[in-house]
Amino acid sequence: MTTALRLYSHESANMPIQAPTAEALRPLMKSKRLNELKDACALLADGLSGFDELIEKYVQVEKRNRRDTPNRDCERFLEWLESKVQLTDQQRDMIVNQQSRHAVEFVALKQRIAHLRYEEMLSNSQPFQKHSAQHLGELVYLNPVHVWATFDTHAFIEDESPIPATVLFYPAAGSVRTAVIDEQSEQIIRELEQGPQKLRTLLKQTPKEERETFLEAIQRLVSLKILALAS
Structure with missing residues (x-):
């Protein structure tokens, strides 16, 4: 049986393998x-x-x-x-929606430790009862990761919401959520952006005729996981 041998020259065996050119990779x-x-x-x-x-x-x-x-x-x-x-108004809202979600992800990275603490607080907190005296001495904490935005259409919010709508983007349960924020809730959140406060203190700062709606706003924001209460 004859075996065919393929011969290589010394030069070809040592030829360097050429890397793809920038033009080829483009x-x-x-x-x-x-x-x-x-x-x-x-x-x-x-x-x-x-x-x-x-x-x-x-x-x-x-x-x-x-x-x-x-x-x-x-x-x-x-x-x-x-x-x-x-762009149409709806398309502008689409851009605002995308930008805000990216912003939440960016803030979440910067505020990672603070947000982990907040999530732990949420897991240990009890349902908020607006007329329960036990909450008065508790501190009200704001979700440290949140982004404000404005929508000019109902593309991403309920039709009943006023337009333009002030909205808050924030993380909860592993996803980015959006909530329409009314004027009283916005005042509460803006106040808590300065730091946590006792519910009793916030309540005293509220006019008597607005305290019932204030407690309802706190209850809604807690249920949305925008706020959390802790001793």
């Missing part, structure tokens, strides 16, 4: 960026006409910074949309 990098951007901005896909084409155009004209995460690239895309595209 289509792959563009495809990767497009997919990451579409995932990061997925909430816009259904409501923004020509979503895929707009992302394609953005990627063509705006270079990605090396340090940009997909979320940051999405934020830059949203900023680009606002400056380059004629």
